[in-house]
Amino acid sequence: MRGTDASVGLVYVLPPGERVLRLVLVAGVPAQIAAPWARIPVDARIPVADAIRDRRLVWLPSQEEMARRYPRVGIVLPYDFMLAAAPITTDTDTCGGLVLLWPVGHPPGLSPTQHEAIATFCRDAGGILRQAEGGGCLPFSVDEPRVLPPPHPQGEADPARARAALEFTHRVPVGCCSLDLDGRITFVNPAGADLVGTGDLLGKLPWEVLPWLRDPAFEDRYRQAVVTRRPTSFTALRPPDTWLSFRLYPDESGISVHITPAPIGSTVAEPSPGPTQPVGATVGATSLYHLTHLAVTLTEAVGVGDVVEMTGDQLVPAFGPTALALMAAEEGRLRIIGYRGYSAELVARFDGAPLTSETPAVRVLTTGVPGFFASFADLKRAYPPAVHQDGMASWAFLPLIVSGRPVGSLVLAYDRPRSFPPSERAVLTSIAGLIAQALGRARLYDAKHSLAHTLQTGLLPRTLPAVPGLDVAARYRPAGHGMDIGGDFYDLIHDTPTTAVAAIGDVQGHNTEAAALMGQVRTAVHTHATVGTAPAELLARTNRLLTDLDAELFTSCLIARLDLAHHRAHLATAGHPPPLLRHPDGRTEALDVPTGLLLGIDPEADYPGTEISLPPGAVLVLYTDGLVEVPGTDIGDSTRRLARHLARETAHGLDDLADSLLHHADRSAPRSDDVALLLIRPRV
DSSP states (O other): OTTTTOSEEEEEEOOTTOOEEEEEEEESSOHHHHGGGSEEETTSSSHHHHHHHHTSOEEEOSHHHHHHHOHHHHHHOOSOOEEEEEEEEOSSOEEEEEEEEEOTTSOSSOOHHHHHHHHHHHHHHHHHHHHHHHTTOOSSOSSSOEEOOOOOOSSOOOHHHHHHHHHHHHHOSSEEEEEOTTSOEEEEOHHHHHHHTOSTTTTSOHHHHOGGGOSHHHHHHHHHHHHHOOOEEEEEEETTTEEEEEEEEEETTEEEEEEEEOOTTOTTOOOOOOSOOOTTOSOOHHHHHHHHHHHHHHTTOOSHHHHHHHHHHHHHHHHOOSEEEEEEEETTEEEEEEEESSOHHHHHHHTTEETTSOOHHHHHHHHOOOEEESSHHHHHHHOTTOOOOSOOSEEEEEEEEETTEEEEEEEEEESSOOOOOHHHHHHHHHHHHHHHHHHHHHHHHHHHHHHHHHHHHHHSOSSOOOOTTEEEEEEEEOOSSTTSOOEEEEEEEEEETTEEEEEEEEESSSSHHHHHHHHHHHHHHHHHHHTTOOHHHHHHHHHHHHHHHTOSOOEEEEEEEEETTTTEEEEEEESOOOOEEEOTTSOEEEOOOOEEOOBTSOTTOOOOEEEEEOOTTOEEEEEOGGGTOOTTSOHHHHHHHHHHHHHHOOOOSHHHHHHHHHHHHHHHSOOOSOEEEEEEEEOO
């Protein structure tokens, strides 16, 4: 941050084997502002996720650009600032991301020095993370971000100057106070205390201790000052008739506030909160922004699993529960479909409670009325059979209602006493409504996904044939979102005692039409291979079939006819990525196979073949482009990196080798396309 003059910094890590970025370091803003982005799926439309997926720097020079490209961030942080997000990488892996913010006074682009500082940090951080991972000990917690303290003022402390400064603030007739980055008051002079009507302010949030500052607009000014590092102001009515002007001057260590009387009807006045309201009667700006962020986030949920993950990711850091459980009514029982903060043993005890049982979670489901319990004594009075099993102090039981019909319950538990004032009850009830709507959509999606999955598995081979003298391993992994169905396929046909045919292909698209065409292509390939058709002729015949079908979808395909008796392989390809061959000595290369047109374009297309040596111990790797295709990266470079990884891999079994190749692809960059993988090795 010092090297780039950034005002805010966030560091994310991508733990090995996971697809969720974890926020581990925060500087320049309090944890509550960063909380909505504590966990980010790698496929989310968020700047740091895009930077990691594309392995490039993302630069956003204005609020307008942010709102256009990333509306979720623009809604929750509707302020003027500039942002850069960059991937933390090694030569082969992506292991995290960096986010930096600047005030709008920053030039419209990054200077060469700033580019170099960001690149150096990301390179060095990547090396540190990989070294720590290799040692089995990461230097931070991935569960709770560490908030770095603001820098101390330059120079040595001078007691005489400090005393003089304090005396000065006591003499000036205008009010002044100081807030830390969390918004808590660290100092107020006598004039300031007189103007606001109390001196009991230290260590407290102004909008919590002064009822007439509870309008969310006032808390929003504090958030704006912290994020943008620009002065801002508002006016407020201190009952019964005193208007006060507040001017906020932020920097990296906190906010200085200037308080003066303001004339009635001042043109700079902001909307006032109106009459004084009782404690807890208004919802804070932070809660409103967290609620808005949750609503926007849940619109991106696809299946029930997404709803569960997003609910846990957002609720726990933003709204403070120690534990939560999300439950749905299924076949006369209340099933726990997701939880955070509870042990698996405790969850198993409550899972599957009959809908006729007398428990708080069942009661709110059947009645649709929320239940709030500030203590176990309150819970016990409402439910005499209750036993204190989770060690929590307070609970909120919320119904999940879709179109007027309860479909489940949400339980939030707190390890400290909580009074649940009206404003908080309103927010939590709104949260439950948002989750319920998302859950309803997600369950419908899951039903469709189940149908699509059945179709997909029906079109791919259930098992590969056992071919004497040949070891094989296959993997299919669908794309991350959408119907999870696509046109990638593989096959192995044992046509004679000493020969076999391997096929891999990719039909354009990710929908049921692509899957249906894939089934036709695979059937055609299988049929021609069974009767001994040579690879080049097999592709030509399949191509004529596809052009006759006029499906308007094109297909890449590679055929390898394996001659086990002579240790040879005959290959032909229709626009498919080149296969990899690892020789018995470990040397690995991408094979140069003459490429024909994609299937389905020209009925007269020609598909020349080639012949290679395939000795015992060699490994032939056939794959679809989802394994090597990375946005913004040359596919040839990605293929060469995959070949180098294959050459270094020491796994002996083909199943372990297949898993290693998938893991390498995931670590290089998150994948957004289907992947089919077929490994073949003649036995020694």
